[in-house]
Every structure is written in structure tokens, then in C-alpha cells.
Amino acid sequence: MTQKVASVRRQRGFTLIELLVVIAIIAVLIALLLPAVQQAREAARRTQCKNNMKQLGLAAMNYESTHKRFPTSGKGVDLGQVVQYMFPQSFFTMILPYTDQAPLYAQLNLSLHYSNAANNATQTKITAFLCPSNANTVPDTQGYGYTDYMPVAFVDIDPVTGIRNQLVAPNLNATVDSLFGLYGNPIAAATDGTSTTVAIFESAGRIGNDPGKYVQANYLGGANGWNSGQLPGNKTQPDRWADSDSGAGVSGPPNAVVGGQIINQNKIPLGGPASCPWTTNNCGPNNEPFSTHIGGAHALMGDGTVRFVSENTDWHVIRAICGRNDATVVGDF
Numbered sequence: 001m002t003q004k005v006a007s008v009r010r011q012r013g014f015t016l017i018e019l020l021v022v023i024a025i026i027a028v029l030i031a032l033l034l035p036a037v038q039q040a041r042e043a044a045r046r047t048q049c050k051n052n053m054k055q056l057g058l059a060a061m062n063y064e065s066t067h068k069r070f071p072t073s074g075k076g077v078d079l080g081q082v083v084q085y086m087f088p089q090s091f092f093t094m095i096l097p098y099t100d101q102a103p104l105y106a107q108l109n110l111s112l113h114y115s116n117a118a119n120n121a122t123q124t125k126i127t128a129f130l131c132p133s134n135a136n137t138v139p140d141t142q143g144y145g146y147t148d149y150m151p152v153a154f155v156d157i158d159p160v161t162g163i164r165n166q167l168v169a170p171n172l173n174a175t176v177d178s179l180f181g182l183y184g185n186p187i188a189a190a191t192d193g194t195s196t197t198v199a200i201f202e203s204a205g206r207i208g209n210d211p212g213k214y215v216q217a218n219y220l221g222g223a224n225g226w227n228s229g230q231l232p233g234n235k236t237q238p239d240r241w242a243d244s245d246s247g248a249g250v251s252g253p254p255n256a257v258v259g260g261q262i263i264n265q266n267k268i269p270l271g272g273p274a275s276c277p278w279t280t281n282n283c284g285p286n287n288e289p290f291s292t293h294i295g296g297a298h299a300l301m302g303d304g305t306v307r308f309v310s311e312n313t314d315w316h317v318i319r320a321i322c323g324r325n326d327a328t329v330v331g332d333f
Helices: 016-067 102-106 117-123 315-322
Strands: 075-078 083-086 149-155 198-202 248-250 296-301 306-310
Touching (some): 016 149, 016 306, 075 248
Parallel strands (some): 149 248
């Protein structure tokens, strides 16, 4: 009898080398795809940031339609008195009823400083006031809501040197009023044209809990008791939406050189170089146009459009588009 021997078929598995090759291929694919995913996410965040500024523009327009003048920038220069003031309320506080925040606005006592306990509604985080691309600012230690946008209060870049020339005689021609101004200008005051006048710049990445330059007693009317509820000598906090120091003049950095950069200046390294750290007024995002986007920052124009302004834009152009009535002709930018 013939005996049949069953053949045994051996199953072959992955070798260690093959497994490592597969892992390496997957790692390479992930490395190739990750930047694309990050870019797509940033593109979405950047679009949302732009849309937020559009909403701010619509709110400012509706405010102007109701009150026949724009809201205050929060602070500014009274050129008649040749002095700078802080307005009692911020731009963002004044537009709350026009940004679907009427109930929050109704909770505020505008005769008191925003830091008064009666105004704890100013600790509300309002998404429309924040640029989602900004991941640098840490939460406020006292819980106040932040803003990543900066209403332009004035521009004091010297028309000859391109370096800041502060509001002191005989340099008064260096300071030009903004679209909103200190008291809120009527739209007719934008004699340069609203389409070429910046109302709001991005100023994202401001260092949280960093005191501003100004003591809050500098507020317009503060000497008459308006600043009730403040600690004596307490300084402003420019990154809070309820603080009127959230508006700012465009001046350029204190370490500026002739022909130097205005937008996104001193961006590298994070926190600024030793010559101009972001904790210093006008350095980086500290009261200046700044964004975490690559290549520039968004600007809301007076006609409600939002433009991305390159960080390489010449200072002559920056000065011209920040002023409402300097009679400078602005070309493409």
C-alpha cells in the first residue's frame, strides 16, 4: 500500500527589516502630509481672523449710522490742546450692541471703570475680538477678555525720517489723526477717502498681563472721579478689550532705523530681541500692527473691506494709510 505523506505549507511572516521599512515609509508620508494639514488649518484660522475684522467693520458702520460719528478708538490726540488722552470707554465696549452683545452691554455701568466689581461682565471672552491664529497670549490672571485687534488712534511717524516723532513742539506735523480718533470722527472727516484709510490693524500676540505705558489717571475725565474702582496708580492693560488702551497709535519701534519695518517689526525671536523686547512699549505687538500670520497683517479699511498688508510695505505708505486727512496720495499697496 502506498503511504501518502501530507505536505506541510509553512506561512511566511514579516521580517524585522520589512517592518522597519514600512514604519519608515509611514513616517515619511506623515512628515509630508503634516505641513499640508497645518497650512490648511492656518488658512482656515486666517480666514476666520479676516471675517472677525469684517464684523468689526460692520459694527463700526452701524454705530456711525446711529450716532453720526464713528466710535472712539479708545485713546487719541486732541490736536487742539496738543495732548493725548484716554477715553473713558474702549472701542470694543462701544460697539457691543452692534456685535450681538447687547445683553452684555446692558450689564455694564459706563460711569464706572471696567475694572470695578460692578462691571465683571468685561471678563467675558468674545470670540469675535480674537484672532484664532494667535497662540502666544496667555490667559489674563484676573480673567478679563482679550482682543487681538487694534483700533488706530493716530500715527506719529515722522514724514521725513520715518521714525517716531512724538507730540512735542516743534514736531507737531508728525502726528496725524486717525479715522476713529479720540472722540469718534464723522465719516466726512476721512477726507483722504475711507478705502485708503485703516480703521483697525491686527495686533495679535500681545503679552498677557503686561502693563501698558499709561497710568489710568490719564483718562479723560478721570480727575473728576470717573475712574472709580481703580487701584491708585494702576496702569492700563492694552490686550483687554474693555481697556481703552487697546487702541493705539502707529509709531514704529523705539529701535527703529530710517526706512525700517513697521508691521511685524521685531518678530523674531518670540518675545522680541534684547534690543526691543515685547514688554517694551511699541516693540513687536505692544501697541503696534502685528500678526502671527506669515508675511504681514490684516487691516480693516474705513469702507469695511479687509486687506492683508505686507510687512515689507514702505513706511511712507503705512503713515499715509493710518491718517484720515494728511492729503497724501496712496498708490497700490
